Amino acid sequence: MKTCTSLEEVRAEVDLIDTKLVDLISERSHLIHQAAAFKNSVEEVKAEDRIEFIIQKSRHQAIALGINPNMISELFKIMIDEMVEMEISEFRNADAF
Numbered sequence: 001m002k003t004c005t006s007l008e009e010v011r012a013e014v015d016l017i018d019t020k021l022v023d024l025i026s027e028r029s030h031l032i033h034q035a036a037a038f039k040n041s042v043e044e045v046k047a048e049d050r051i052e053f054i055i056q057k058s059r060h061q062a063i064a065l066g067i068n069p070n071m072i073s074e075l076f077k078i079m080i081d082e083m084v085e086m087e088i089s090e091f092r093n094a095d096a097f
Helices: 007-038 042-046 048-065 069-095
Strands: none
Touching: 007 069, 042 069, 048 069
């Protein structure tokens, strides 16, 4: 991790990380869009076991990195919920044709 020497430098580094986070979420979103094509039902889209696995994996990673696992799991829950809704919409729209 970089050691910053001023508040401005810290803020610039945080801004870079925020940009990378949005880029990574965008990549994830595009992959989720693709995943809808491989699923046969809304239940498959919801994939509750997979979601629980992802949440637990992210919590363990947070603990290993010394950050709040509750914050990480909440962020993941929000992201996953939104992406599941997007995937359900994609799945249902594919059935419309």
